[in-house]
Amino acid sequence: MAGKAKDRWTAEGKKFKAEIEKLKKLQVRIGYQQGDVITEDGVDMLDIAMWNELGTINAPSRPFLRKSVDENADKINSFCKAQLQRLTKGETAEEILKQIGVFSKGLVQEKIVDGEFEPNAPSTIRRKKSDKPLIDTGLMRKSVNYIIVEKGGRK
Template sequence: MKVKASIVQKGNWFFNKLVSQATKLTGHAEVGVFGGKPHITDLKQGGKRSIDMPDLAAIHEYGAPGRNIPERSFFRASLQLNQSKYGQYLMGQIKPMLLGKSTMAATWQFLGQEAQADVQTYMINGKFVPLKPKTIKRKGSSKPLIDTGQLRQRVSYRVVK
């Protein structure tokens, strides 16, 4: 399952066209939880089960109504909250790129790192649906999305060409 968000400036046709063309020519940055080892969950009554980290991220991001898990968007919410910052950075890179002092690859690299840090910070400081008392008792904390720290640590970025 994939989570997708894009940088869009409402009402700014030039900026949106610039980002669209830059993406076609030079790629883009993606922020997410990409593959890897399964997350092992220790269920007190049901033993242990494993789930892939990308699936765990998607369950938290979109919720799972059939399993009574509410949506706790940390990717889309964080990227939306910070999209004007990313847009301003991109606009500020036009002149350095035209003068040969920067590259689009370096710009995507920086934006990927920035977005990764923003998502990880939002996981700690964001406003989410509170946990149920049963969940708080099981994990010993009332903080949504933070249990072992594995999911937060697995948030990363990649530059795609």
């Protein structure tokens, strides 16, 4: 034999490999980012979301973020697999991660609106005129967002 055959990458193969490498380094974070949304009262929406998610001394936990993932795990996995298929058709890592972000953001917003949580306290019902938790002005639902960052990185 004269020599070993060398692998030859097509332009499409090189692009695909580069996008896979980008996916290995990036992640989508869904939820709230510190300082992005501040209420009229000067409170960071990240804090409000955390208080609702985990509960406080005065309010029960209403885990809308965890439930949006836990209750939709199969749907999320299927969606992510479908997005990876789009990578083979020329989509970029960023485009795929944006689609995952939009999809996941929608799941969180849906859980805020339709989730079954402990009702508001009587004093809160009097003030809000509703026993539905997590919905008052709609700001928490509207403030859910996503960012794409390097794995292990900060915003």
